[in-house]
Amino acid sequence: MNYKLMLRMLGRILQLEALLLLLPTLVALLYQESPRPFLLTLVPILIVGTLLSRLRAKADFFSREGFAVVGMIWVALCVTGAFPFWLSGEFATFWDCLFEITSGFTTSGATILADIERLPRGILFWRSFSSWIGGMGILLFTLAFLPKVGGRNQILVQAEMPGPLATKLVPKTVQSSQILYGLYIALTAVEILALSIAGMPFYDAVVSTFACVCTGGFCVLNASFAAYNTACQIIAIVFMILGSLNFALFFLILTGRVRQALKSDELRFFLLAAGVGSVLVFANILPLYDSIGEALMDAVFQVASILSTSGFSTTDYNLWPPFSQTILVLLMFIGGCSGSTAGSIKCGRLLLMFRCARRSILRLSHPRAVKVVKLDGKIVEEDKLNTIFAFFILFCILLVIGCVVVTLDGANLVTAFTTSLGALTNVGPGLDMVGPMGNFSFYSGPTKLFLSLMMVVGRLEIFPILLLLQPSTWRR
Amino acid sequence: MKILIVGAGKVGATLAAYLSHEDHDITIVDNNDAAIHRASDTLDVMCIKGPGAAPSVLREAGAAEADLVLATTNMDEVNMLCALTAKRLGAKYTIARIRDVAYTDDLASLRRDLNIDSVINPEYSTALEISRLLRFPAAANVDTFFRGRVEMLGILLRKEDPIVGIPLSELFSSTKKFSVLFSAAERKGDVIIPDGSFVPTAGDKLYITGSSSDLADYLRSLGRNVPAIHSVFLIGGSRISHYLAKLLLPMGVRVTLVENDEGLCRKLSEWLPEALILHGDGTDQELLASEHFTENDAFVALTGRDEDNLISALYAKQQGIRKVVAKSNRDNYTAVVRAAGLESVVAPKLITVNRILRLVRGLQDKSGNVMTALYRITDAGTEAAEFLLTENTPNLGVPLKDLTIKKGFLIAALLHQDQVVIPDGSTALSAGDRVIVISHGQGIQTFRDIFPDKAQ
Numbered sequence: 001m002n003y004k005l006m007l008r009m010l011g012r013i014l015q016l017e018a019l020l021l022l023l024p025t026l027v028a029l030l031y032q033e034s035p036r037p038f039l040l041t042l043v044p045i046l047i048v049g050t051l052l053s054r055l056r057a058k059a060d061f062f063s064r065e066g067f068a069v070v071g072m073i074w075v076a077l078c079v080t081g082a083f084p085f086w087l088s089g090e091f092a093t094f095w096d097c098l099f100e101i102t103s104g105f106t107t108s109g110a111t112i113l114a115d116i117e118r119l120p121r122g123i124l125f126w127r128s129f130s131s132w133i134g135g136m137g138i139l140l141f142t143l144a145f146l147p148k149v150g151g152r153n154q155i156l157v158q159a160e161m162p163g164p165l166a167t168k169l170v171p172k173t174v175q176s177s178q179i180l181y182g183l184y185i186a187l188t189a190v191e192i193l194a195l196s197i198a199g200m201p202f203y204d205a206v207v208s209t210f211a212c213v214c215t216g217g218f219c220v221l222n223a224s225f226a227a228y229n230t231a232c233q234i235i236a237i238v239f240m241i242l243g244s245l246n247f248a249l250f251f252l253i254l255t256g257r258v259r260q261a262l263k264s265d266e267l268r269f270f271l272l273a274a275g276v277g278s279v280l281v282f283a284n285i286l287p288l289y290d291s292i293g294e295a296l297m298d299a300v301f302q303v304a305s306i307l308s309t310s311g312f313s314t315t316d317y318n319l320w321p322p323f324s325q326t327i328l329v330l331l332m333f334i335g336g337c338s339g340s341t342a343g344s345i346k347c348g349r350l351l352l353m354f355r356c357a358r359r360s361i362l363r364l365s366h367p368r369a370v371k372v373v374k375l376d377g378k379i380v381e382e383d384k385l386n387t388i389f390a391f392f393i394l395f396c397i398l399l400v401i402g403c404v405v406v407t408l409d410g411a412n413l414v415t416a417f418t419t420s421l422g423a424l425t426n427v428g429p430g431l432d433m434v435g436p437m438g439n440f441s442f443y444s445g446p447t448k449l450f451l452s453l454m455m456v457v458g459r460l461e462i463f464p465i466l467l468l469l470q471p472s473t474w475r476r
Numbered sequence: 477m478k479i480l481i482v483g484a485g486k487v488g489a490t491l492a493a494y495l496s497h498e499d500h501d502i503t504i505v506d507n508n509d510a511a512i513h514r515a516s517d518t519l520d521v522m523c524i525k526g527p528g529a530a531p532s533v534l535r536e537a538g539a540a541e542a543d544l545v546l547a548t549t550n551m552d553e554v555n556m557l558c559a560l561t562a563k564r565l566g567a568k569y570t571i572a573r574i575r576d577v578a579y580t581d582d583l584a585s586l587r588r589d590l591n592i593d594s595v596i597n598p599e600y601s602t603a604l605e606i607s608r609l610l611r612f613p614a615a616a617n618v619d620t621f622f623r624g625r626v627e628m629l630g631i632l633l634r635k636e637d638p639i640v641g642i643p644l645s646e647l648f649s650s651t652k653k654f655s656v657l658f659s660a661a662e663r664k665g666d667v668i669i670p671d672g673s674f675v676p677t678a679g680d681k682l683y684i685t686g687s688s689s690d691l692a693d694y695l696r697s698l699g700r701n702v703p704a705i706h707s708v709f710l711i712g713g714s715r716i717s718h719y720l721a722k723l724l725l726p727m728g729v730r731v732t733l734v735e736n737d738e739g740l741c742r743k744l745s746e747w748l749p750e751a752l753i754l755h756g757d758g759t760d761q762e763l764l765a766s767e768h769f770t771e772n773d774a775f776v777a778l779t780g781r782d783e784d785n786l787i788s789a790l791y792a793k794q795q796g797i798r799k800v801v802a803k804s805n806r807d808n809y810t811a812v813v814r815a816a817g818l819e820s821v822v823a824p825k826l827i828t829v830n831r832i833l834r835l836v837r838g839l840q841d842k843s844g845n846v847m848t849a850l851y852r853i854t855d856a857g858t859e860a861a862e863f864l865l866t867e868n869t870p871n872l873g874v875p876l877k878d879l880t881i882k883k884g885f886l887i888a889a890l891l892h893q894d895q896v897v898i899p900d901g902s903t904a905l906s907a908g909d910r911v912i913v914i915s916h917g918q919g920i921q922t923f924r925d926i927f928p929d930k931a932q
Contacts, residue, residue: 368734368754368763370741379746 001474004057006069011052013073016142017080018046023129024084028122037087038122045080066155068473070139071464074456077138078102081130088123095445102452104130105138106459107341109217109311109428112441112448116222121203128210128218134459135214135243135341136184137161144177153177159464161339162346169251183250184341187213191239198231212236215243215342217311217428224436226314230297233314237304241274244308244336265376266337269347270307277303277331284324299324307331309343311428313436325431329418332427343426343458345395348375349388356385394462399424402454409447419443423454477501477836480542480567482528482558483549484511486805487573487598487828489519491546494829495836496520498919503537506549529557531565540566544839546832547572552579559592569593569839571832575600577718577747594835598828603719605827606801609820610708610724610774612691613799614700616681616819619851621862621912622891628659628685628860628912629695630853632819635678637698645672654694656686657898659888659914660858667858667916669886683853683860685888685912687896705729705799709772711758711788712779713740716803716824720776721748732767734758759788774799782806786813786821793818826852834861837921847922848910858916860888863923865909870927877901885926886914 025038078101085097096112103110104127113119133141137160143153153173169176188209195205204220208228211218221227225236242250245267252261261267282299289295298315305312306328317328335344355373362369372379402420403413411419411433418430419440429436443451457465467473477500481488484506492515496502502521505528506512516523526533528549539545545562547555552574559570571594579586583595608618608627615629633640639647644658651658661668662681668674676682684691708724710717713735721731731751735741738755745753756763758779769775775792777785782804789802790813801820804810810821834850849862865872871879876887876899890897891910897903905911913926920926 362752366752366754366767368756368767370735370738370745370753370755372742372745374746374749379742 001068002058002060002065004055005059005061006065006072007052008055008057009069010073010076011049011055013077013138013142014045014049014080015053016049016138017077018042018049020129020133021045021084021126024122024126027125028120031121033120033122035122037084038126040087041080041083061155063155064467064473067159067464067467070156070159071456071460071468073139074105074460074464075468078105078452078456081105081126084126085123088120090119090123093445095448096441099440099448099452100127101130102455103428104128104216104218105134106426106455107131107135107214107216107309107343108423108426108455108458109211110422110434110451110455111218111428111439112443114222114439114441116220124220125207128207128216128220131214131216131218132188132210135216136181140177140180143174144181160460162336162341162343162459162461169248179251180247183247183254184213187239187242191235194235195232198229198235200228200232204228208232208236209239212239212310212312213243213341215240215308215310215336215340215426217305217309219312224313225301233297233301236312237301240304240308240310240312243310244270244340244342246337246339248339249337263376264337265351266348269351270334270337273331273334273347274303274307277307277327280327281320281324284327285320288320302328303331306427307334307336309335309425309427311422313429316435316437318431318435318437329421329431332418332421332425332430335425345392345425349391351375352380352385352388353392356389391462394466395424398454398457398462402450405450406443406447409444411443419451420454423451424458426455426458477543477839478538478541479503479836480505480534480537480539480545480562482506482534482537482545482547482562483555483573484508484515484523485548485550486825488546488548489515490825490829491548491832492519492521494833498833498836500836503542505533505537527554529554529561531561534558534562534565542567543569544836545570549573552576556586556590556592560590563591569835571596571835573598573828575715577715580719596828596831598824599715600719601827601831602716602803602822602824603723605822606716606720606776607723609801609822610705610729610776610799612695613703613705613774614695617822619849619853619860621685621849621860621889622896622910625687625891626685626889626896626912627688627691628683628851628888629691630662630681630683631695631700633676633678633680633682637676637678637700639676639698640678641675643672644670644674644676647676648672650697651694652900654686654697655690655896655898656684656694657888659683659685659860659886659912660853660916662853662858667853669884669914669916683914686898703773705773707772708732708774708776709767709769709792709797710734710776710778712777712785712803713737713744713753714778714780717776717778718744718747720778721751725750730772732769732772734763734767759784761791764791770795770797772797774801776800777802779803782809786818789813789818789821790816837861853914858914859920860912860914861920862910862912865905865907865911865923867907869905869907869923872906873904875902875904880928881926882928884916884918885920887926888912888914 021038021042025035028035081101082097085091086094091097099112139156139160169179191209192205196202207220225233249261278300281303282296286295301314302317333345335346336342338346338348359371399420403417406416406419414431415433419434422428422430479500480503481492482505484504492502496519504515504521504523507527512523512525524537539562545567547558549555555572559572563570570592572592574595575597587595612618612629616632617630619628658670660683661670707730710733724731733751734754734756736757741753741755775797777788779785785802786804786809789800793800804821805823805825830850830852834847838847847861847863851860887899889912
């Protein structure tokens with residue numbers, strides 16, 4: 001392991017984080033709040049970061065270092081990012097701060113705050129801004145805007161980008177990440193504008209957008225999106241969906257390859273899941289509502305929010321019939337497309353696993369049959385399929401472990417299961433006690449630490465963090 | 477004609493043999509010593525050793541004065557480059573063999589951009605021929621004319637067929653009703669151009685010409701309405717199988733393909749996602765049985781070994797599969813398996829040779845009656861050729877009954893103002909018509925050949 005290079009890269013990221021912290025500092029100043037929590041975090045990490053980035057290191061850099069450094073950077077990012085919350089004095093314990101910021105960076109949107117509205121605006125801005133950065137990825141940000149990180153950048157992108165199949169848009173990794181961030185910033189700008197026009201206050205529009213395009217789910221109001229008008233909700237639905245599509249598709253569309261983009265198997269699967277989920281939930285909750293429009297709106301919003309792994313809500317679905325709740329839990333397993341800002345297993349992986357399963361059934365009746373598994377007309381290699389199954393089984397094991405650990409804290413089965421699922425899939429809220437109107441504050445400190453780790457594991461799609469936890473990684 | 481053949485492989489050497497017999501000046505270029513020796517020992521041709529795409533070699537071989545350059549090496553890219561270079565040097569007409577599956581969608585643009593006059597793909601042509609056989613399961617072979625408007629079926633007569641034993645003059649009214657024509661008959665290796673006294677006999681292979689729908693109706697009246705083919709079992713994952721599956725799958729035919737090479741299986745599965753690809757030995761009866769291959773409507777053997785193809789095909793026939801087709805390039809085996817009851821044997825080599833001979837004769841025909849199709853019906857020298865008539869064609873406007881046509885020739889069908897006409901005595905030829913001429917005994921070079929010399 002090339003520790004020096006890894007530390008140097010960590011230093012660069014800390015410098016960047018210090019830079020990003022300037023934004024909430026400005027917001028705090030603008031609303032005449034104390035910038036102290038930000039400055040007290042900003043200055044030390046800038047110093048540490050600068051010292052680390054001065055390290056001289058050989059440029060040797062391989063897959064192992066890449067995955068390990070991504071895991072390390074994310075852990076460091078969450079720990080340092082928690083300090084502004086801690087220093088603001090609004091949070092009871094450091095565990096709470098860590099949980100909240102991890103939930104932000106990993107775009108989970110789970111919160112320990114019961115009364116969000118009493119928090120200073122600067123702090124809430126940092127909370128949502130962290131999800132915006134985490135959505136597309138901090139390393140991708142670094143590559144896009146401060147490219148001199150180190151040698152083999154594509155390994156970093158692979159480790160941080162969600163989804164089984166990393167697609168390069170253009171031959172150069174740096175340019176690819178610039179395009180991705182460019183698209184991301186454009187989506188953000190359009191949503192801020194749309195929400196402002198739809199009548200949302202500008203601060204709310206900015207902060208909600210940050211939490212929406214990244215499919216995060218943080219809201220600055222206790223009532224989440226229920227507090228905003230229908231137009232704002234529709235805009236949010238659109239951008240949650242857009243955020244959970246593969247950004248490569250936007251690039252294809254912008255470069256005139258619309259037909260190729262629309263042919264994407266994953267896109268079709270995602271839209272099918274969204275459509276079927278909405279119809280089933282709508283039909284099931286219709287008797288609870290007076291008007292069809294309202295029922296449809298709530299059904300579609302909740303389905304989009306859960307499927308995109310955002311976790312916003314416009315209604316308390318804890319009160320819905322069990323069938324709808326089951327559908328929502330199933331949607332949590334699906335998530336968005338690869339190369340998006342959404343979490344969970346992802347449509348691409350599920351689709352490939354379905355195809356493998358169909359092949360296995362075919363092989364029962366034709367033992368000698370040879371059939372390759374394809375996605376978008378291209379062969380997916382067998383070792384990639386094996387990785388996908390490995391991912392799936394690890395996902396299930398972690399889900400079960402998470403559920404067991406959380407029940408130790410006294411939560412009931414539904415709460416514990418959806419807590420674990422919500423953390424691992426980065427949806428955030430679940431059902432029962434952690435439902436849309438509840439929060440995570442009742443969990444004990446160690447459980448919050450554990451859930452924070454689960455969220456990072458989920459965000460980085462399991463492998464980088466498991467690599468960090470494996471002793472052999474650290475042996476020379 | 478001065479003809480330059482680059483690449484003395486199976487097709488190149490066969491073509492050289494046919495063309496040198498037809499009195500052309502042949503030069504062969506090949507990079508392989510053994511091939512050059514074999515060619516110079518067995519054929520009356522000039523041989524030059526060297527890489528076929530090199531301008532210096534082509535210049536030495538006389539590409540600049542050549543009327544025709546045929547690029548038939550085993551590398552598609554070399555063939556393209558060879559055709560391109562020869563054209564630059566001044567060759568009048570170039571033909572390149574391009575058979576890689578990867579190029580199939582690009583043939584038109586390749587021809588245009590590389591200035592290749594004609595592209596031949598033997599494997600694709602063979603697949604097309606097999607697909608036609610599968611469309612007319614009752615026929616032993618099928619040839620098409622007039623861009624698919626007219627087909628010529630070869631059917632093997634059996635004892636129970638109603639027309640057996642009745643002279644053609646008595647059958648005339650019934651064939652007239654269906655607008656089909658008996659164009660040739662093959663009996664014990666001999667070919668007969670039938671006239672009124674001809675009596676169909678069991679064991680004859682009868683060639684019937686007509687439009688697809690008329691032929692289908694006529695076959696039905698003979699009690700030969702075989703149901704259409706819905707599933708095909710292919711053994712061997714060659715290029716022909718690939719092209720054939722690509723032709724059959726869009727028609728809604730289920731395709732099962734057995735191939736021995738696992739890597740190739742994966743590729744086939746990529747190219748043919750709708751087909752069922754099996755990895756295994758297609759001649760292994762255990763595998764065939766476990767896949768219930770007898771439940772298929774047709775069986776096509778396309779492995780690289782002719783012997784395997786013929787034996788598996790016979791086995792499939794014996795197991796009761798309705799339509800069995802085998803690929804074999806060896807004429808001597810073909811006769812043996814015909815005797816054992818296997819009707820449909822296709823020879824890719826002959827298909828290619830036919831196409832090129834047709835092109836060569838068309839190039840030669842100075843009167844401008846362009847030959848647009850040519851099929852060799854049997855090895856005994858019977859051919860069916862399609863011509864486009866022009867103003868210069870003799871005897872236009874004269875009813876056929878007033879015309880003397882040399883013995884051994886027959887006008888089987890014509891396409892007049894886009895109508896398919898099965899000719900009778902009152903039919904007259906006119907410019908712009910396309911005609912099919914069956915010839916026996918002598919090769920037909922131009923349309924004039926069918927008239928006695930004194931008539932010219």
